[in-house]
Amino acid sequence: MAEFRAEVFQNEYLSDGATDVHGVVSVTCSGAGVAGQASGTEAAEIIIVDTSGSMDMPPAKIAAARRAAKVAIEEIVDGTWFAVLSGHTVAQMVYPPHPGLAKMTDVTRRDAVEAVGRLRSGGATAIGAWIAAATELFQQAPAAQRHAILLTDGKIEGEPDGALEAALVNARGKFQCDCRGIGSDWVVEELRTIATALLGTVDIVAEPADLEADFEEMMRNAMSRGVADARLRVWAPQGSEVLFVRQVAPQVDDLTARATRISPLVVEFPTGAWSDESRDYHVAVRVPPAPVGNERLAARVEMVIDDQVVAKGLVKAIWSVDTNLTTRIDPAVAHYTGQAQLADVIQRGLAAKASGDERTATVLLGEAAKLAHDSGNEDTTRLLNKVVEVVDVEAGTVRLKQQVAKSDEMALDTRSTKTTRIRREP
Amino acid sequence: MTCPHCAEPIAAGDAFCEACGTDLGALAGTAPATAPAVAGAAHDDPITAPSPAPEQPRTHLLQPGGGSGVDTSLPCAACGAEVADDGFCTVCGQRARTRREHWTETHERAGAPAIGAVCDKGISHARNEDAMATALTATGLAVVVVCDGVTTAPDSDRASLAASASARDVLAAAPASTGAFAARLSAWEPVLAASCRAANAEAVAIARTLGDPPEPPSCTFVAAVVDDDLIAIAWCGDSRAYWLPDGDASVGAGDNGEQLTLDHSLGTEMIRNGMSREQAEADPTCHTITRWLGADSVDATPEFRALRVERAGWLLVCSDGMWNYASGPGDLAALVAQAVVDGADTPTAIAESLAAFANAQGGHDNITVALVRCEPPGSGTPPTTT
Numbered sequence: 001m002a003e004f005r006a007e008v009f010q011n012e013y014l015s016d017g018a019t020d021v022h023g024v025v026s027v028t029c030s031g032a033g034v035a036g037q038a039s040g041t042e043a044a045e046i047i048i049v050d051t052s053g054s055m056d057m058p059p060a061k062i063a064a065a066r067r068a069a070k071v072a073i074e075e076i077v078d079g080t081w082f083a084v085l086s087g088h089t090v091a092q093m094v095y096p097p098h099p100g101l102a103k104m105t106d107v108t109r110r111d112a113v114e115a116v117g118r119l120r121s122g123g124a125t126a127i128g129a130w131i132a133a134a135t136e137l138f139q140q141a142p143a144a145q146r147h148a149i150l151l152t153d154g155k156i157e158g159e160p161d162g163a164l165e166a167a168l169v170n171a172r173g174k175f176q177c178d179c180r181g182i183g184s185d186w187v188v189e190e191l192r193t194i195a196t197a198l199l200g201t202v203d204i205v206a207e208p209a210d211l212e213a214d215f216e217e218m219m220r221n222a223m224s225r226g227v228a229d230a231r232l233r234v235w236a237p238q239g240s241e242v243l244f245v246r247q248v249a250p251q252v253d254d255l256t257a258r259a260t261r262i263s264p265l266v267v268e269f270p271t272g273a274w275s276d277e278s279r280d281y282h283v284a285v286r287v288p289p290a291p292v293g294n295e296r297l298a299a300r301v302e303m304v305i306d307d308q309v310v311a312k313g314l315v316k317a318i319w320s321v322d323t324n325l326t327t328r329i330d331p332a333v334a335h336y337t338g339q340a341q342l343a344d345v346i347q348r349g350l351a352a353k354a355s356g357d358e359r360t361a362t363v364l365l366g367e368a369a370k371l372a373h374d375s376g377n378e379d380t381t382r383l384l385n386k387v388v389e390v391v392d393v394e395a396g397t398v399r400l401k402q403q404v405a406k407s408d409e410m411a412l413d414t415r416s417t418k419t420t421r422i423r424r425e426p
Numbered sequence: 427m428t429c430p431h432c433a434e435p436i437a438a439g440d441a442f443c444e445a446c447g448t449d450l451g452a453l454a455g456t457a458p459a460t461a462p463a464v465a466g467a468a469h470d471d472p473i474t475a476p477s478p479a480p481e482q483p484r485t486h487l488l489q490p491g492g493g494s495g496v497d498t499s500l501p502c503a504a505c506g507a508e509v510a511d512d513g514f515c516t517v518c519g520q521r522a523r524t525r526r527e528h529w530t531e532t533h534e535r536a537g538a539p540a541i542g543a544v545c546d547k548g549i550s551h552a553r554n555e556d557a558m559a560t561a562l563t564a565t566g567l568a569v570v571v572v573c574d575g576v577t578t579a580p581d582s583d584r585a586s587l588a589a590s591a592s593a594r595d596v597l598a599a600a601p602a603s604t605g606a607f608a609a610r611l612s613a614w615e616p617v618l619a620a621s622c623r624a625a626n627a628e629a630v631a632i633a634r635t636l637g638d639p640p641e642p643p644s645c646t647f648v649a650a651v652v653d654d655d656l657i658a659i660a661w662c663g664d665s666r667a668y669w670l671p672d673g674d675a676s677v678g679a680g681d682n683g684e685q686l687t688l689d690h691s692l693g694t695e696m697i698r699n700g701m702s703r704e705q706a707e708a709d710p711t712c713h714t715i716t717r718w719l720g721a722d723s724v725d726a727t728p729e730f731r732a733l734r735v736e737r738a739g740w741l742l743v744c745s746d747g748m749w750n751y752a753s754g755p756g757d758l759a760a761l762v763a764q765a766v767v768d769g770a771d772t773p774t775a776i777a778e779s780l781a782a783f784a785n786a787q788g789g790h791d792n793i794t795v796a797l798v799r800c801e802p803p804g805s806g807t808p809p810t811t812t
Binding site: 237238239240265287290291292293294295296297298300312314316317 | 548
């Protein structure tokens with residue numbers, strides 16, 4: 001039985017008249033088990049492999065896709081409903097041969113592996129149509145925990161504008177989708193839109209040779225998510241305003257706009273399936289000020305599964321005249337505020353660079369270099385160093401590199417949301 | 427490990443429970459640690475230190491309400507909505523008060539003086555360092571003790587609670603007095619003095635168990651007994667007792683009220699040196715007390731006062747968190763009268779009303795208000811009907 005724990009990091013002390021309360025709620029799940037293996041539960045997996053014409057250029061890509069699909073299939077545990085789709089101008093069944101989901105057994109696994117070995121490329125990239133097809137297939141396992149892996153190497157060009165958005169509206173809440181771009185001809189924004197809407201991850205696999213390991217890990221992660229669907233519930237007091245609810249670890253994801261109002265004081269956010277893992281949420285609430293000496297709750301932050309509260313964190317506000325207490329900024333709140341800002345300046349900096357505004361790009365990416373350095377985010381620092389030359393990290397001064405591999409810029413962009421955890425005192 | 431008293435987590439080797447202050451060492455060495463606290467008979471919360479069994483050391487009987495001792499059945503004090511299991515209001519988020527932060531004591535029995543008392547954290551202070559202890563004995567003796575912990579000394583909340591409870595126990599255990607007024611009066615003075623010594627010993631003992639900190643916990647002291655038509659008072663510091671006789675309808679309530687105690691404070695010195703009461707009370711050093719109980723006390727000798735009750739009225743015993751907002755006996759009598767008009771129909775309800783008034787004025791200090799309804803034989807009408 002999975003267990004959830006919520007821990008709150010905040011400075012609850014507010015100066016007289018202050019209204020804004022920030023807290024980081026760290027939610028940890030343990031004992032999650034295996035997807036679809038608890039009694040009364042099922043899991044369903046769809047692997048969508050881009051087989052558009054470009055996958056043959058170079059042919060290493062389609063070959064890597066075949067191998068990656070094969071290892072992903074091998075990771076799917078027995079009893080899971082599954083299908084493999086080949087995506088080009090339309091989505092085509094690879095396995096099972098007729099539209100539907102197969103139950104994973106030794107036999108179906110062998111047949112599916114054989115089928116993906118025959119994948120050939122040709123046609124356009126119509127990701128909206130692929131998402132729509134997966135949505136339809138998943139309807140055959142309505143009670144299952146549903147997850148898809150989407151691989152593409154190109155940008156959408158085989159379908160009308162708006163097809164992807166329409167498909168996502170329909171797919172939202174019906175399955176989760178992890179997205180991978182192979183090579184550097186795909187568009188970060190497109191895959192990020194899909195991953196954000198469908199509660200998944202997005203990443204670049206620049207080298208076809210790395211795809212196999214990535215797929216293996218991705219599917220293993222999916223299979224380890226034994227908690228099918230948990231929701232983040234936030235209560236805030238009457239007269240208050242939830243300024244934002246942001247996942248800040250392992251990656252930044254602003255949930256605010258995805259709130260569903262449950263009651264006048266309560267909103268909920270989908271968080272998808274959970275494995276044994278920890279996710280941090282930064283919650284900011286503007287509360288009506290109370291007299292000095294008062295202690296009030298600014299937010300009840302709860303994890304909810306099947307309408308049962310499985311963990312609860314309390315974000316509090318205590319009004320005080322003691323400036324020693326009220327001026328302190330909680331290290332976790334400060335760290336994650338910086339990490340969110342880091343993701344923001346990287347994305348805006350790269351966008352400025354792409355539009356030819358090198359001046360703005362230099363300022364923003366300089367800010368990013370400083371933020372990454374100050375917070376000890378070594379992965380991001382490493383990615384930044386491929387795009388800029390750091391002149392003075394303390395001052396945040398950088399020069400844009402003249403020769404930058406496109407895939408390096410894309411890696412920086414896609415991984416800009418990955419955060420480091422704060423080094424907590426023991 | 428959890429505290430046997432309030433069930434909050436404690437660490438092995440802890441001398442005290444961080445939440446409720448229970449002396450874990452003393453508990454470990456004595457009677458069953460899980461023995462339930464003896465609740466005061468008519469108290470709404472089992473907060474006050476129960477009367478100890480004779481052989482048990484005193485300090486382990488501290489029971490300041492418990493760290494998370496929130497009564498979630500009561501509505502939110504701020505907005506009246508329901509309080510959740512987590513101790514916070516479901517609508518406005520206000521933290522519910524713990525029993526140490528707000529409790530009442532009520533003793534009402536036909537033919538005996540009625541007692542109603544409230545001890546409240548107020549608004550500004552982080553904790554409630556005031557404490558009170560009351561009793562109504564089998565012989566009809568009313569006992570009220572109020573101690574105001576000194577905020578600048580840590581753990582004064584524990585000192586005040588222990589001190590008030592032990593003084594109350596000494597007074598409640600005194601042999602029934604007999605004889606003429608003068609004889610009873612002279613009998614009470616040594617008992618009151620003994621109760622003050624007992625209270626001081628408790629405050630000192632807490633400093634000892636804390637390893638004699640440089641700022642030892644300390645508190646004021648005021649004790650009152652109502653013995654038939656005799657009110658006897660002892661005090662040390664600036665917690666007060668007032669006599670508020672019922673007023674004639676024609677001249678309004680409380681025209682004959684009287685402050686029975688004289689603060690042991692710099693404010694008193696100022697008035698003695700010719701300053702007006704208003705001027706003195708506006709001076710920031712007014713509240714600097716010159717006598718108190720505790721390990722660092724330079725003078726813990728109580729002063730005494732007695733009064734013969736000739737007509738019905740209220741004995742009011744309070745901490746400065748109350749009299750800061752209504753220091754004149756007429757002002758207090760008017761608040762009592764207004765509370766009755768507003769529908770407060772028990773001494774406790776009136777005391778709550780006075781505390782609410784102090785909170786409405788800002789609640790800058792802890793507030794304790796204890797009322798004893800005194801109706802000597804033949805003094806006339808019942809008290810609280812309007």
